[in-house]
Amino acid sequence: MSGLIEGLPDAVAIRCLARVPFFLHPKLELVSRSWQAAIHSPELFKARQEVGSSEDLLCVCAFDPENLWQLYDPLRDLWITLPVIPSKIRHLSHFGAVSTAGKLFVIGGGSDAVDPLTGDQDGSFATNEVWSYDPVVRQWAPRTSMLVPRVMFACCVLNGKIVVAGGFTSCRKSISQAEMYDPEKDVWIQMPDLHCTHNSACSGVVIGGKVHVLHKGLSTVQVLDNGGPPGWTVQESGWRQGPMAVVGGALYVMSHGFIIKQDKGERKIVGSASTRRIGFGMIGVGDDLYVIGGVIGPDRWNWDIKPLANVDILTPGSDRTTWRQASPMSRCRGTILGCTLLRI
Structure with a gap:
């Protein structure tokens, strides 16, 4: 990335480019090879944070x-239209979708394409595959798979790490297992199980720095406080469905x-x-x-x-x-x- 802008040190030039909106990055690439390298560099996105242009x-x-995503x-x-996820699963659905560490993550799920003869979901009811989209290189990449295949599960980000819990696994049974993903190390770690499971889809939401897991049809929520005792606590929510x-x-x-x-x-x-x-x-x-x-x-x-x-x-x-x-x-x-x- 030498000589990005004539007369300016590269450290200053990269901060100038960092102020350009993301949707214009494909046009910046056409200016020169050095600009193309800068647009696809982690340094540019670090500079965007430093100058407050995130x-x-x-x-x-x-x-x-x-399997197509768009950014608004x-x-x-x-x-803005992204490349299609290169998953072999047709009509991937019932997955977890979160973002952390500057990347979009699509986790687990199964096929929504039903075989008209057998009724099977394209041979894949639940998967443990994980995909991430990196806006720096503008590509999807496979990441370390979850420990357990699952669909219709809770998926949240807590303190930069991804928490997944509950849902249904490949045997089409509801599960109570939970696990946590570290995006920097690309590893999944087993967590304490949920106290109870339920034969329904569950979802997750973070409020006040705590993960809340809700099962459809239940009035209780299971709460994970990363700053408190390890494991989940069960609370009455009174939340509407x-x-x-x-x-x-x-x-x-x-x-x-x-x-x-x-x-x-x-x-x-x-x-x-x-x-x-x-x-x-x-x-x-x-x-x-x-x-x-x-x-x-x-x-x-x-x-x-x-x-x-x-x-x-x-x-x-x-x-x-x-x-x-x-x-x-x-x-x-x-x-x-x-x-x-x-x-x-």
């Missing part, structure tokens, strides 16, 4: 097209068409669904709540199913809790299979 991009994967830039209202997201440290649940804020045991309706749909993704981005994709129908009057690419945004803490629309997904549409934030 960006939070929304990562989304939907049912259609299969909320500041510029535009979508439905898609969940955290905005400003508070939990929001979509239940029966209403957005409910659940804070310190209190419930408050802050809005209603912008449209009637199922299979959507919901996530907090800054001070906003994003509802993404999904499908409309069928109902008693119309048996057609319409896949959506819509992105609706609500600012729950504002005086006017009205929805506004962002640009729809440019490639993905339909049921949202994975949704997370990536800081780069």
Whole structure:
């Protein structure tokens, strides 16, 4: 990376390039070979942190097209398409999706492509494979596999490490095993098991520096406090069932068409669904709540199913809790299979 910008030391030049938004990086590569090397260097992304130009991009994967992810830039209202995950599993779904250490991770899952003759999920009900997308080199790479294959499990990031727990394994039985992944060392470590399991999918959410694992149909949550005693504790939650997201440290649940804020045991309706749909993704981005994709129908009057690419945004803490629309997904549409934030 010599002579990046004439008349400037490379240490200064790399900080100039670090201020350029991520969506323009492919164009910067075309300037020269030295710029191309700089754009694909870890030093550039370290400099982005130092100069305060890191960006939070929304990562989304939907049912259609299969195994394709897109990034959304909320500041510029535009979508960026990533390469297809090079997994051999068709229509990978029911996986865990998180980001940490500047990378997007897609963990476990199984095939949503059902054999019409046997009813099998393309020979893969559950996998332990792990993929990471590195925005520095803009490529997917396999990482060390989980200790246990699983689908429909809780997956969260706690203090930079990935925690997975529960779900179903290859034998199609619910499991209580939990494990933790260190992205720097690329290793999985066994953790204490959940206290109980349940014959339903589970999900995870981090609130107040603690992982909360919820099973569909149960009123209790199992909590992991990394700063407290090892293992999980069982607590009554009183949380409504439905898609969940955290905005400003508070939990929001979509239940029966209403957005409910659940804070310190209190419930408050802050809005209603912008449209009637199922299979959507919901996530907090800054001070906003994003509802993404999904499908409309069928109902008693119309048996057609319409896949959506819509992105609706609500600012729950504002005086006017009205929805506004962002640009729809440019490639993905339909049921949202994975949704997370990536800081780069």
